[in-house]
Amino acid sequence: MRQTLANRFLSGAALATLLMAGVHSTALAATSAEDSKAHVEKPFDMSTIDTFSGAFLAARTADGDRDFPNAIGFYKKALAFEPGRVDVRERLMLALFMNGDFDEGVRYAKDLKNDKAVERVTGVARGLAAIRDREYNAADKALDYKGPNDLDRLMNALLSAWAELGASKGKQAVARMAGLKGPPWYDIFKNYNAGVAANLIGDTDGARKYLADAITDRDGAATATDLFVRSVMALATLESNQGNKQKALDALSVGENALNNYAPFKAMRTSINAGEKLPPLITTAAEGAAGVLFGVGGALNRPGAEDTVMLYLQFARALDPKSADMLILLGGIAENVGQEDKAVTYYRDVPKTSPMSRLSEMQLGLTLAKGGNLDEARQHLKALVEADPTDLRSYLAYGSVLSDAKDYPAMAKNYDDAVTSIKQPTRSQWSIYFQRGIAYERLKDWPKAEPNFRKALELSPDQPQVLNYLGYSWVDMNRNLKEGLDMIKKAVELKPDDGYIVDSLGWAYYRLGRFDDAVTELERAAELKAGDPTINDHLGDTYWRVGRTLEAVYQWKRALGDEPEAAEIPKIEDKIANGLPPLDKAGETAEKPDDRIAPAGQEGDKKS
Template identity: 45%
Template sequence: MQTSGTFKVALALTLSALLFPLPASALSKNETPHLARAEPGINAQSLSGAYLAAKAAQSEGALDEASRYYEKALTIDPTARPVQVEAMFAFLADGRFDQGAELASKLLDDSDAGKVARIALGIEALRDGEYDAAINHFDLSDSSELDQLLLGHLSAWAQVGKGDSEGAIRRLDELKGPPWFAIFNLYQKGLIYDYSGQPDEARRVLKILLDDKSSVQTSPDTYLAASEAMGRIELAAGNTEAALAGTEYGLALAPAYDPLLFLNKAIEAKETVQPPVATVQEGAAEALFVLGQVINRGDGQQVALLYFQLADALNENSSPKLLSSLAASAEQGKQIDRAIRYYEQIPENSAYRRTADLQMGLDLWFSDRKEEGKTLLAKAIADHPEDLQSHLAYADVLSADKEYTKSSEILARALELAPENGPQNWNIYYQTGIAFERLKEWDKAEPNFRKALELSPDQPQVLNYLGYSLVDMDRNLDEGLDMIRKAVRLRPNDGYIIDSLGWAYYRLGRYDDAVTQLERAVLITPSDPTINDHLGDAYWQVERFREARFQWQRALDGTPAPEDNVVADIKEKLENGLTPAKEDSGETAPDKPLPEKRALADQPADDTSAN
């Protein structure tokens, strides 16, 4: 699906140049005082100084700080058009909607920002119940397919606000486009029919959507939302069995999807639940949300964030699922504190609370608040003792913190909770194997690695780890080397796995082959200290002594820095070279990390192309 058109044209000037990486706003429109953090003083005294400070803040991903510098720049010269344009985009993306809309009113005729300005003003009009004005602003020419769909949906909800639901449905029927339009149009029709008091028609169109399994490939999030809407509509009508049948569509796709599991509990208890959407503004926000979820990957993440912020502007109170998406956007922008603040706003009784707790625990751990993170994840297990994901998340951070004994215990419980012998269980066995290998209990590690390969024979991580370990321990050398070669074939552009192959050749005394592979690995991952150290060793063995010392020095200067014992080993090699004893014994630096141990969280997607 293309994301060009109305948004992309106007965003090209600013989002690509100014907002990478783009953090989500940590500030809810209703909770600014609560969420405000200590801020540096805005000391710029000139327009150029404030502008450059804003640009610098943006380059670091600090969009909130950039917004404050734009505010300063605009107090110095409120009429500076380039500052107005860039500040509007920054304010909208940072969740400062009212400030963005104020600037939008001045930029309607701007060739670069005019389209986004009109959309922002249309959202403002929709929020304020000025539905004719909203429709007028959304009437844009030269739009992409995606924009036509979004603007058509927003205009349809404005039409509903005018009391013309039939006209809204006609507007959706007139939205002609590629086949992927269907799921979104059907979902919005279902919501509009239900909101306008026509539940039979809502059931009819939602069932068409849910019975079309191709909808799942187009937008799993919309499919799940439609399943939830069907359950709510049937429950409101007192049709308990039909309500459960409605949620079953989504649970067949995602058995652990909390919103549907929570709804099922309400259905079984015959509780009163909220309708799919309760206001026109909620309906329009849902249109923005589901399309934002579709494009929320790669280059589309920046536009998706803007969709989420516009949806937030329409809602009087941020919905839990929108808070979750804004938190995820903040995580993508490496704004961890921001993400945590979003998660903290999700109510304790929300269907999204469990996932929020897990993500918050992981975020705390990765932001160096490790004990807080582990405490929160341990609490998640205590609160949800049958939840597989809680156990896996906790085991991950325990392993990363080198608490391998405790991690292996949690993984054993995770295996009890997992579907029996399912192919997806390979990763549990793999992580268990790592824990035991790190504990130097190879008799327990190897069966877990082999079970992981039995369940999923082409996992390059497992092939690499097991193959490398076999070679490193001088066991089953041919089998181990074949495993590593296969891993390289599966991931020919992974520097860490290629490093494994090169180091395996080194251990076997095949130094020329080692140099060839390790040079490839360094080209792909040039700053990794372990790979540079390995290449230095290989160069020494083929009597390229000057190059060896150069690589060892690079290893010392690499990122992340080597561990202290490795630093000592490298310094000794820089001073004395490789001694004959080391050449003959094949010793390596103590606790030398394997490639997969160094980069488990950062592995690239599988690449199955040939070398």
């Protein structure tokens, strides 16, 4: 359902066309070959660009890299050369919105309001600005939409309804939201918005009904998970503040059944049990309108749609800058596109009083590590563990950073502490034991590692990562060979498109001397995970054993070019120069066993 929704919007809405295909892309033809060469071969410097084409090319390049501050500067410089270029103003407006410069972007949107190429963007932006400024009649006019796209129609209708509520027509607004006609996936959007709007105007019974319908909508929860979470939190807040403690906890239970061990639900449960008054999610029409953009952005959030989602979330941020879930979603998208510094800023902006705070703090720690700030990340996540020793997700977050730092003694202690905090192990806690096993395996303490892998499988028998890790370890140590190989085969059946697991099967065949079988699996692994140095190295070894020596050398050279770990480089270079040593009489390889017992081609702890 969610995929269908995203595909319908991304294929039909003008906004996506603007962001993905570009506005007036033929304008690049105006760039001369000389300018292109000059500006591609060296970094862009604003002071050295003295032509329109140079500035425009620099802006487009920065835009493509999502370097919006520089894109904005270069687009403005291009306009200084040719002020009449509508295509440049269109792109500048989009870059401003993507950078979070909403007010300046709106000025361009007003100037371009009659430009058909960007009318969907300018209409929404002007409507949102009017709602924020309490100019509700102007908002309704700007948001008028009569096009064919279902999602655009839903979004604009909900935004117009929030403008109507702002104009003191709350009952009409709620009725308009609840009465929208459209595909079945409209329901969760309608019910959430009608619910929080009804609550805002004091219609508690109506709010309860709409929000209850939202949280029991299974298809809706799959279509718009972020909006489902909001619906659960809104209903729990309503019931708690009405003195209905058990009903509030029941609402959270519905959410927890869908999202196990979700930190914000846990935080709300603690507050409700403590009798604390909870702030409502929505207190103004502007915040309600921001929630519409947040809900749409969350439903569309998938690889390839980052720019579209980011634009909607930046619009939402302009109206509700302290919305915790919106900031966390923005942070996640920034991470996905390699902008860790921006992600850190978004996570730090999440209010400490929000139930989402602990979730943002965990993401902050992981992002700090991803950006190379390992010491700060370790201190930050360790403090989270100490603050709430019962929160198993914080152990997993901290453990992943310790794993990246290869601090396996600290990693083992972290998971020892996690296991101590578990009173009765459940299926969902398999990963704690899996990671604990990895820590001890890394420390070469197999007697402590193996029981943890077995416990993980006892809790969740069909976890492909555990099957792969334990099975490969046995094969690598020349013990439990049949059971180990069967485990790896089962892991491949469960995840046939996982190049790392397929590589493990191929490498297991290699270790068992079944080289023809190894070639088959490792060739498939190389197709699934092209460019992985370990897989290409393994394939080279296997080619050598079956007599395909030229292909072996080629694969080793590919592995060397794919930036393997430093310790592997001299080994690969030696194989390129000298090949592999001969097999011994028993048919085993004469090479020393890998120091790495982890499943071939991966650090297993990164695959949980």
